Every structure is written in C-alpha cells, then in structure tokens.
Amino acid sequence: MRHTSLDAMIKSLPAPPKGPIAVVMVEDDVEVDTTLRHTLQSGFKLVLALMPSQFDLPRDLQETVVRIDYDMSRDGAMEIALNTLIAAAPGEWIYYCYNAEFLFFPFCETRSVGEMLAFHAEERRGSMLTYIIDLYAEDLAQNPHAVSLETAHLDRSGYYALARPDPAKENHPKERQLDFFGGLRWRYEEHVPAARRKIDRIAIFRAKAGLTIRDDHTFSDEEYNTYSCPWHHNITATICSFRTAKALKANPGSTYDIDTFKWHNSAPFEWHSRQLLDLGLMEPGQWF
Numbered sequence: 518m519r520h521t522s523l524d525a526m527i528k529s530l531p532a533p534p535k536g537p538i539a540v541v542m543v544e545d546d547v548e549v550d551t552t553l554r555h556t557l558q559s560g561f562k563l564v565l566a567l568m569p570s571q572f573d574l575p576r577d578l579q580e581t582v583v584r585i586d587y588d589m590s591r592d593g594a595m596e597i598a599l600n601t602l603i604a605a606a607p608g609e610w611i612y613y614c615y616n617a618e619f620l621f622f623p624f625c626e627t628r629s630v631g632e633m634l635a636f637h638a639e640e641r642r643g644s645m646l647t648y649i650i651d652l653y654a655e656d657l658a659q660n661p662h663a664v665s666l667e668t669a670h671l672d673r674s675g676y677y678a679l680a681r682p683d684p685a686k687e688n689h690p691k692e693r694q695l696d697f698f699g700g701l702r703w704r705y706e707e708h709v710p711a712a713r714r715k716i717d718r719i720a721i722f723r724a725k726a727g728l729t730i731r732d733d734h735t736f737s738d739e740e741y742n743t744y745s746c747p748w749h750h751n752i753t754a755t756i757c758s759f760r761t762a763k764a765l766k767a768n769p770g771s772t773y774d775i776d777t778f779k780w781h782n783s784a785p786f787e788w789h790s791r792q793l794l795d796l797g798l799m800e801p802g803q804w805f
Contacts, residue, residue, distance in 0.1 A: 519584040523567070523598055526585050527605045536609035537561050537630055540602065541616060543568035544589045547664055547763060548617040550575055553582050555619045560629030561612065567598055568616075596730055603724040610634045612721045615760055617664060620647075620720075622754035623801035625790050634721070636804050637752055644741040645721040647754045648676075650798055651700035652786055653762040653778035663762035663778065669786040670779060671757070673796050675699050676716070693743035701761045701778060708771035709761075717744075720756055745802075752802040755793050757786065 520526035527534075539561040543549055549572065556564050566574070567587035574584060588594065599613060612630070614620065622633055637645060654660035655668035676699030680690035697717040702709045718734045719741055729737045736742055745751040762778060765771045786792070793799050 519579075519586070521586050523585050523587065523601050526565075526583060527601070534563055534602075534606045534609065536563065536606065536611065537634055538602070538606060538609055538611045539564045540599065540611065540613040541566050541568075542587075542589050542595060542598065542613065543572065543616045544760075545616065545763075546572055547662065548666070548759065550578065551666065552614070552616045552618060553578055556612075556614070557581060559620055559622075559625065560631050562631070565602075593732065596732055599730045603728050603730070604726075606724050607726055608724065610721065610723050614720060614756055615758070617759040617763065618649075619757045620754060621757060621790050621793055621799070623752060623790055623794060623799060623804060633752060633754075633804065638723070640746060640751060640803070642746060642751055643723040643725070643738075644719045644736070644743075645752060645754060646744045647718050647720040647756050648697060648798055649700070649716045649718055649761075650755045650757045650793070651702070651716075651761045652757050652759045653701065655779065655785075657766070657775070657777055661766065663766045664759045669757075669759075669788075670783045671786045672700050672704075672780075672782050673784040674782045675703060676798070691739070691742075693745060693747070694739075695744060701765060704780070705765055705771065705775070708765060708768065708774070718756065721754065750800060750802045752804050753799045755799045757793075 539556045541552055541556055543566060553566060564582045566582050566584045570586040602611060650671055652669045652671055654663050654665035655670055657663060678695040678697045681694040681696050682688035683691045696715050698714060699716055702714045706714055719736060722741055765775060
C-alpha cells in the first residue's frame with residue numbers, strides 16, 4: 518500500500534494504527550530492501566517506509582510494507598514524522614531507524630519484538646535504550662560506499678559513557694542518563710560534529726499524549742531518556758548500522774582520509790544477538 522504523505526496514511530485508517538510499529542526512514546537507496554525485510558522478520562505488526570517517491574520496492578514488500586512518500590532531506594524530517602505518528606497512535610510501541618540499520622535485541626533469533634516489549638511494559642518502562650553499533654565493509658576498495666553485508670565488521674571495544682549534564686541544574690548529572698560514545702564516530706571524531714558523536718538512541722518507545730521527540734533523539738519526558746528504572750537494569754538493544762560509515766565515505770572532507778575502517782579491535786559481524794551480548798553491547802536485564 519502506498520500513500521502520498523504520512524497525514525494521508527493516518528487519515529485513511531479506520532482506527533488508530535496498532536503496534537508494535539516500525540518506522541524505516543529512507544535517506545538513500547542503500548540496502549532499503551534488506552532493512553525492511555529484517556524489520557518485518559523481527560515481528561512488527563506494522564512497518565512504515567518513509568522514502569522518496571522515485572525509489573522502487575520489490576513486489577513482496579509492496580504487499581507487506583506501508584509505503585509513504587517522504588523527503589528525509591528536509592530540515593526536521595525525523596522529528597516531524599515521529600511526532601505526527603506519536604500523536605496518531607497513543608499507547609502503541611514505536612521503533613524507528615534509517616535504511617541500512619538492523620535491529621538486534623536479546624534472543625531475537627527465537628523471540629519476537631512483541632514478546633520483548635510485553636516484558637518491558639511489565640517492568641513499567643515506556644522506552645528502551647538502543648546503542649548504534651557501527652558496521653563497515655572490510656575492503657573499501659571493493660566497497661567504496663563502505664557497505665557490505667557479507668564482509669561487515671564492527672568494533673569489539675572502544676565504547677564508553679559520560680554523565681549527561683543538566684543545564685537547568687548547573688550541569689549536574691541527570692539521573693539515570695548517560696551519553697554513550699564509541700565506534701566510527703569516536704575514532705573519526707574530527708569529521709563528526711560534536712552534537713552527532715553519541716551512539717545512544719531511544720529508538721523504541723511507547724507513544725503517549727503530549728510526548729515529543731527532539732532532533733538529538735531525546736524526548737520531552739525525561740524518564741524516557743533514562744537507561745533503566747531505579748531498581749534494576751532493564752533490557753537494552755542494538756541497532757547495527759552502516760549509516761556512519763556511509764556518511765564518512767560520502768563526505769568529501771573525510772573520504773580521502775580513510776583507506777580502511779579496520780583496526781586492531783575490528784571483528785567480523787556474525788549477524789547474531791549472541792555476539793552482541795558477549796561483547797556487552799546490549800543486555801537482557803531480567804529477561805531470560
């Protein structure tokens with residue numbers, strides 16, 4: 518099904534959309550099909566593809582994905598889309614990502630995203646912290662855009678967190694909020710604006726009246742920006758993403774400085790949640 522705008526899609530529904538809902542925001546034509554198929558396989562009830570009108574989708578995805586013509590290059594495109602959807606689907610879980618990004622959560626090979634969110638809701642959580650783990654091709658000569666599913670690598674170490682200061686309280690640390698860093702944005706930070714160096718994103722959240730997302734991927738409700746509840750650790754997930762590698766190779770200011778993304782802490786990506794759990798890049802909390 519295809520719609521000319523997000524508003525047109527919402528108006529066409531006889532009732533508010535039911536979740537969990539996935540929103541895939543398409544910025545270019547790299548791995549769009551694989552991103553959508555991976556998202557569908559995770560168990561989302563509704564998958565929305567916000568993408569330029571000139572892009573094509575295979576027939577099977579035309580039948581399973583709700584396509585919405587949308588220009589991701591305009592200012593505030595992410596916030597406008599998500600805030601519109603939040604207002605239209607109160608109470609529903611929403612996940613968002615970009616193309617060439619792949620969601621992994623604990624035990625995702627045998628459990629659905631719906632099962633995970635049901636448990637997360639029982640713990641009285643309305644949001645879930647996800648880490649953006651950079652993927653990159655092993656050989657940039659063969660893959661000049663830095664994307665290769667077959668030879669994808671990640672950094673197995675080099676991640677760290679800093680206290681998140683609160684400007685409203687003389688920059689004292691915010692409760693249960695941290696800024697996380699690592700991956701390509703850390704190794705090539707001279708090419709990345711300071712405001713875009715964090716790798717944390719509240720990519721899974723429950724919509725509610727009055728909630729809005731900001732351009733730094735944080736929410737107007739500060740509790741949504743926390744990594745866990747006060748009494749124990751909660752589930753976290755990862756989004757394994759080629760987005761930063763693509764940007765560094767597409768940017769004229771950085772592409773000629775980078776012959777390879779590999780270093781001594783690179784490891785082949787196994788496309789399995791076990792590897793991410795073993796590396797400490799996500800945790801199951803109390804979900805066993």
